[in-house]
Amino acid sequence: MRKITFFLLATIxxxxxxxxxxxxxxxxxxxxxxxxxxxxxxxxxxxxxDGLVVDxxxxxxxxxxxxxxxxxxxxxIADVAVLRKHTVxxxxxxxxxxxxxxxxxxxxxxxxxxxxxxxGATATSRAYLGSLQSAIDRAHLR
Amino acid sequence: MTPDRIPLPRPxxxxxxxxxxxxLACVTVLVVVVVLWVSAGGMAALGADGTGxxxxxxxxxxxxxxxxxxxxxxxxxxxxxxxxxxxDRLARIxxxxxxxxxxxxxxxxxxxxAGYAVSTGTGVLAQLADxxxxxxxxxxAVAGTALLVLVVALSVRAAxxxxxxxxxxxxxxxxxxxxxxxxxxxxWNGAHFVTSxxxxxxxxxxxxxxxxxxxxxxxxxxxWLSRRHRLTVGEVRHEASDVYSVYLPxxxxxxLAARPGQFLTWRLRTGRGWSRxxxxxxxxxxxxxxxxxxxxxxxxxxxRLAGATPGTAVLIEGPFGTLTEGRRRGERVxxxxxxxxxxxxxxLLEGMRYADRELTLIYRARSADELVLRDExxxxxxxxxxxxxxxPGPPPTGRASWLTAELAERYADHEALTxxxxxxxxxxxxxxxxxxxxxxxxxxxxxxGVPARQVHDERFGW
Numbered sequence: 001m002r003k004i005t006f007f008l009l010a011t012i013x014x015x016x017x018x019x020x021x022x023x024x025x026x027x028x029x030x031x032x033x034x035x036x037x038x039x040x041x042x043x044x045x046x047x048x049x050d051g052l053v054v055d056x057x058x059x060x061x062x063x064x065x066x067x068x069x070x071x072x073x074x075x076x077i078a079d080v081a082v083l084r085k086h087t088v089x090x091x092x093x094x095x096x097x098x099x100x101x102x103x104x105x106x107x108x109x110x111x112x113x114x115x116x117x118x119x120g121a122t123a124t125s126r127a128y129l130g131s132l133q134s135a136i137d138r139a140h141l142r
Numbered sequence: 143m144t145p146d147r148i149p150l151p152r153p154x155x156x157x158x159x160x161x162x163x164x165x166l167a168c169v170t171v172l173v174v175v176v177v178l179w180v181s182a183g184g185m186a187a188l189g190a191d192g193t194g195x196x197x198x199x200x201x202x203x204x205x206x207x208x209x210x211x212x213x214x215x216x217x218x219x220x221x222x223x224x225x226x227x228x229x230d231r232l233a234r235i236x237x238x239x240x241x242x243x244x245x246x247x248x249x250x251x252x253x254x255x256a257g258y259a260v261s262t263g264t265g266v267l268a269q270l271a272d273x274x275x276x277x278x279x280x281x282x283a284v285a286g287t288a289l290l291v292l293v294v295a296l297s298v299r300a301a302x303x304x305x306x307x308x309x310x311x312x313x314x315x316x317x318x319x320x321x322x323x324x325x326x327x328x329x330w331n332g333a334h335f336v337t338s339x340x341x342x343x344x345x346x347x348x349x350x351x352x353x354x355x356x357x358x359x360x361x362x363x364x365x366w367l368s369r370r371h372r373l374t375v376g377e378v379r380h381e382a383s384d385v386y387s388v389y390l391p392x393x394x395x396x397x398l399a400a401r402p403g404q405f406l407t408w409r410l411r412t413g414r415g416w417s418r419x420x421x422x423x424x425x426x427x428x429x430x431x432x433x434x435x436x437x438x439x440x441x442x443x444x445x446r447l448a449g450a451t452p453g454t455a456v457l458i459e460g461p462f463g464t465l466t467e468g469r470r471r472g473e474r475v476x477x478x479x480x481x482x483x484x485x486x487x488x489x490l491l492e493g494m495r496y497a498d499r500e501l502t503l504i505y506r507a508r509s510a511d512e513l514v515l516r517d518e519x520x521x522x523x524x525x526x527x528x529x530x531x532x533x534p535g536p537p538p539t540g541r542a543s544w545l546t547a548e549l550a551e552r553y554a555d556h557e558a559l560t561x562x563x564x565x566x567x568x569x570x571x572x573x574x575x576x577x578x579x580x581x582x583x584x585x586x587x588x589x590x591g592v593p594a595r596q597v598h599d600e601r602f603g604w
Contacts, residue, residue, distance in 0.1 A: 004312070011319070014285070018323070021281050026330050029276040062182070062337035089336045090197075090277045091258060098262055110322020122193050 021119040028090045031097060051078060054088060054132035061072060066127035071137040073085050080104045088093045095121040103128050111124060112136075145473065151356055160226030168212055171348070175204045178341055182334050193259030194447040199250050200333065206246035207328060210290075210321050211352050213239045218355040219363075219459065228464040237297070247287065279327035286323030292315040308443075309419050318356075324413045325349060341582035364407075364459040371395055373455040375410065377445075381514040385482065386448045387425060387436040390456055396430040398461065401468070402493030403486045403572070408435065408438065410450045418443055419459070421602075423574075425485040425515065427493030436515065438482045469598040470570045476563055480506040480544070480575030483532055487574055488515050491522055498527030502563050506575065510534040531562055537579075544583040556589035557581060568589045571597035 018024055049074040058067040064087040067129035072077040079139040082100055108116040113133040117125035179201050215223070216236045223232065227264045259269040274280050290422035293314055295301060302310060316481055328345070329335045335342045381387055388410075400406065405423040409416060420443070425436035439448045465486055475496060479487040484505055491503055503523070507513045523530045536545030545558055553561065561567055571578050571587055582597055587597055 006452075011316075015319075018282055018285055023276065023278050023280055024282050024326075026278050026326065028278045031276065062333070089333055090331060094258075094262060118261075120193055120196070120257070 056135035059127040193287040199253030203250035209243035278330040283327035286320040289320030373456040400428040400461035403466040403487035404461040409457040423486040474569040477503040483574035555586035573591040
């Protein structure tokens with residue numbers, strides 16, 4: 001019986017310890033340096049006189065909404081800023097930090113929305129590039 | 143006592159229908175999970191690198207979790223499921239599902255870590271650490287996984303044999319905790335649950351039902367039954383060297399609806415050690431005011447039970463078991479018992495419906511002294527016109543046989559059966575004894591032309 005009591009107390013102590021950790025109540029621990037690497041801050045629309053600033057469509061996915069703001073200058077894509085990104089699912093947040101800057105670089109290099117998706121971040125890439133393509137289409141219409 | 147005191151139940155007792163329904167429910171639960179996975183683009187994503195690994199990880203995780211749920215339900219002692227499949231078969235299914243889900247769980251862990259590591263370009267160990275430390279519910283999941291792995295490791299036959307049953311059983315309860323700790327991470331990280339409220343509701347409902355069934359049938363019902371029937375120890379009678387019968391007076395036992403051939407799980411509140419439960423067969427047809435079980439006090443707990451004083455309160459679970467008249471298909475019956483396996487056969491001899499000379503009982507024991515309950519068996523047989531064949535004597539050493547050494551020298555196993563039992567092939571055969579003896583008896587019955595569907599037994603112990 002004494003052994004059972006010991007096991008019971010040890011189990012309860014273990015559970016208390018486990019549940020005192022912050023992730024055990026459904027929270028995630030934020031990533032170190034999250035948000036820093038995303039990209040340049042989005043310019044306010046119309047703020048750039050010699051450049052055209054166009055917002056892409058807000059693309060809805062199961063992990064949230066992705067929307068980009070594109071700055072055009074001299075007939076080229078000068079910059080892509082992220083207005084909205086995935087907010088749901090811890091691993092999607094990790095992929096935000098990882099895939100969005102990489103996509104921006106690829107797009108600026110290629111000057112097009114037709115670039116490879118980032119491997120492991122298919123949903124994020126497709127939404128980003130979709131929003132970007134809609135912004136490019138809109139810029140051509142003006 | 144009149145022969146038709148207990149009516150012959152409907153053939154098969156509806157067990158087939160129930161078994162099919164239960165199996166369909168299990169398959170449905172599994173199919174829904176796969177549909178969940180497919181509807182979230184599982185199939186399409188399998189091909190992509192990184193995403194493919196994670197998607198496969200989700201499927202293995204979902205199915206593993208589903209199997210854990212079914213394991214809990216298989217052991218929840220839901221009366222309807224018990225009657226359909228029998229506790230012995232449920233225990234075997236539970237064991238099989240247990241090992242399967244453990245392997246799937248291992249695959250889930252490996253795939254998810256590998257998949258995330260590919261997509262983030264991190265090393266595997268760094269990714270694992272990040273998952274455990276940062277992701278919601280993951281520390282709980284790691285603790286839950288550790289507990290489940292412990293339980294599975296202790297249930298591997300080699301390990302199981304080294305641990306005393308009571309200790310093994312207590313440690314096995316950690317599986318409930320393990321399952322509970324692993325549940326939150328599914329809902330907080332599983333892409334299907336995070337993004338689909340319907341899936342989340344479904345999952346919570348499923349686990350809620352399993353928990354409710356567990357509480358109701360493993361805790362609530364036994365307590366309620368024990369309270370309603372108020373069984374106590376009336377008398378402990380010494381039958382033979384190490385065999386004792388415990389007589390248990392109680393109230394309104396007709397409403398317990400226990401049937402001859404069934405067993406209950408007994409807890410004798412003797413003080414220290416009372417929480418240990420023992421499954422023992424009823425050794426007489428249950429009466430409205432009294433039950434009786436007979437047991438061999440071989441185990442280390444036997445002395446405690448044999449020494450129970452009159453008036454000791456008794457907690458019960460059950461009745462369980464499908465080795466009853468409900469399995470019967472025809473008019474003629476053969477009961478075969480060896481050793482302490484006589485107890486349910488003794489109850490069937492008394493409680494079954496049969497006419498003069500329609501029932502034969504074969505009773506094997508290692509010596510004439512070990513033919514326990516012989517006097518009452520003779521009395522019932524004389525009154526009901528049953529034929530009883532006693533076969534005392536040591537087993538043969540050369541081969542596995544259900545016979546005594548003496549008979550085994552002269553007859554093959556199946557020949558002895560056909561010599562001893564007239565019109566053998568048409569009989570329903572009820573078997574109870576040590577597993578190797580039952581295996582030999584089943585082989586002999588098959589060789590003697592008794593169809594397998596007419597042979598009824600329950601196989602416990604592993």
